[in-house]
Amino acid sequence: MSTTSEQSPIELSEVVAETETSNETAASSRIDRRTLLRLLSAGFSFFVAGVNDGSLGVLIPWVIRDYGINTAILSSVYGASFLGWFTAALTNTHLSQYLDLGSILVLGAVLQVIAQALRVWSTPFGLYVTTFWLTCLGQAYQDTHANAYVAVAAKGAHRWLGFIHAMYMAGCLIGPFAASPIASSKGSTSPASPWYLFYTIPLGLGAVNVALCLIAFSDTLRLKPKIPEPEAQNRETVGRQPDTNQQAPDSKTAIELIKKTLGQKSFWNLSVFYFFYLGATITASGWVVEYLVNVRNGDIVAMGYVPAGFSGGALLGRLLLPEPTRRFGERLMVSIYCIICIGLQVIFWLVPNTIAAAVAISLVGFFSGPLFATGISVGSRLFPADIRATALSLVFVFAQIGGSLFPIITGLVSSHKGVWVLQPMLVGLISATAISWLLVPQPKSSNLELHQE
Template identity: 65%
Template sequence: MAITATQTTVESAIELPDLRQENGREADSSETGPAQGPDQRLNKSVYLKIISAGFSFFVAGVNDGSIGALIPYIIREYDISTAIVSSVYGANFLGWLFAAFANTHLCQYLNLGAMLALGAVFQIAAHALRSWDPPFGLFVVTFWLVSVGQAFQDTHANSWVASAVPKGAHRWLAFIHAMYMAGCLVGPFVSTAIASAGDVSRWYLFYTFPLALGVVNLGLTCVAFRDTLELHQKTVTSESSGRTLGETAENPNEAVSRNKEATQLIKKTASTPSVWLLSLFFFFYLGSVLTAGGWVVEYLVNVRHGDLSQMGYVPAGFSGGGLLGRLLLAEPTHRFGERRMVFCYIVAAIGLQLIFWLVPNIIAASIAVSLIGFFTGPLFPTGISLGSKLFSPDIHSTALPLVFVFAQMGGSLFPIITGVVSADAGVRVLQPILVALLATTAVTWMLVPSPKSTSNTALHQE
């Protein structure tokens, strides 16, 4: 997403990229949008940005996918209950909440590349702190740091990809979200291998792996988005002649103006019903996914009496299924209708969850978990694709973070509820909670409005 130095609204922070310039050509005034023609017209710099966006999702996936596998070790290392360990999800939510409010204001001062780089720095800081076995309180704080970093990178990478290639956006969104699931697939394998090797009290050494990935992520971001790493500059126009006088340094009046613009966009976002309806869907969807991924290992160890060193790989099956689902189901979902196909996927996931619950067999449970990941995998990129059509382009930088905050609210709240309830009733409460969450996800999906054809056209023409 190219961001010019002279634009003064938040729309410039998440505006559609000028692929005419990125492809080294100037389009004439008759062109209707920035991405005329098929995807292959994109040049190397655009593909490099897509790869960078995908890698940032991979790094986030490694972090998120490892949590469920490490929770049993965290509980035993710090000698805490399931209710206390759930605080990591609370810190995660607070980080996303902070980022949602900070993002719109930061976009007044930072360009796309700078926002993405800032997100990468936050994640590096979190993993650096984790890798030296910090006290539990500081360990919880790192989840706030990493979620702020993910929020900045996920929001802007999603917005850029959704707008960069309108004719193939669903494929590129499927790609970057598949990279997230690839990270979730790698995370449990690496974390379980390190945590179960030799001295299990040194499980925290796993975080040197995402730390190294985070450094690569920052470097790749700075190279791919080097054209938008600078700060926003405003221009002053002569009131008498209307001529542009040039860029000016930041002054108090300008800061007030930028904050006022951000506040206006927040109000516009809050008054858009589709933002709240889509947020409600993500609230229950991500709540079900992260609850399943976070507690499935503890469930299999305590209820099904599985071996801890082996059960840690089960979340990898869920992530592997999600990876395949996002790669293989993107095109059928697009061709046969997003609303119809997503509803069918959720119904299939509910059936598989019932099998997981009612069939007391670890192998059957592992297969069911993988298939649940396969059918729920396309839900996130499909929801983001739908949101890019429903929301007007000028509120993307505010609406998408709000959607993500609600998603993370569900992804934090329901694992916390599961942990608190299981502290008394046992972790077997996971199954009825998951069935209820998936059923509610199906209902909320039906409440999300269908985008008007004009909305999509407007998106292409920005």
């Protein structure tokens, strides 16, 4: 039988080893200043995008009246937005093979600044529509690579993804409060609204976004170095056959990466989920003011703040719900959120009260808020590392197809039947979101494994 004194040396060594291991774990979990600055820069880029996107629903009634167009023609801005994301999908993977992370983030930021600069005056409607293509092209480059970076930048990525997407909703919250006073500064009955002056705000924020990207990602503001081809040199010198084991993993062409991505069943499942989810949220935030003004006879100035309720709810949801969503299971919690949103949307539809509608749409924002970041977190664990950026880029394209197609359909149908069609459209879209989420496979790898690559 061993005595206490005989066991102590072994126990002491075990304690020391455990202490060293815990210290290493704690050190590895800390975020250095450069990484923190990059995470904050990524969050600010989403904030800038949110200010731009969150203002559209407020400005739509003023744009329709200023240009003398109907909802069907106004829907062309959503078509231009989709074309921006589609263009990004066709070019993003190719650009990623030549531009390093900082370069492509700065490119996206600069494109958004150019678009905002074209909007700050009473531009022709055709040019105004074109700026949405340019804005979304820039957003696509930034959002895709910021998402991919944050998903693997630090431990607890689901929290940081929740943070950057909460920053987006913070922008969406501020957008209406900035746009509505400017658009209505001459009164709700004035035929000449200076609504376009609002875009001076995202223009200034966009310039700050460019500066932050230049500072935070300064070490990657470059072209990617060409992949060495030692096998080619060997063939020229000693005539040896190429050694395929020496080929760098990044040497896959853009076409190969896209083909591999499209061959992933999980990619299609997640894309369908985002197709309906973004279709629901953009349709709701884009047409809710026009609905309340025309169907519920609300005041155009007062109703301009209702989208802020939706964005404020989504902001709180993205801050407060990621942790319980992760703790109790993403599949279960997202399904519960969707069911709650369906019930709230039915209340919005059937209860003819403006206050009830504002409360219901705010709660829809709260419970739908964490869905975007949750999907990114799941996708980051589903997709292999070599196609993660490509896969997320293409997923966002399908998301934007939904985010553009369903608002267009709503605008076209409402021009003939009335804006009341918004409500049954939203109930159907949220239901489809819930069903498609159940088809997304559960990732096998944990978030911890992501950071050990």
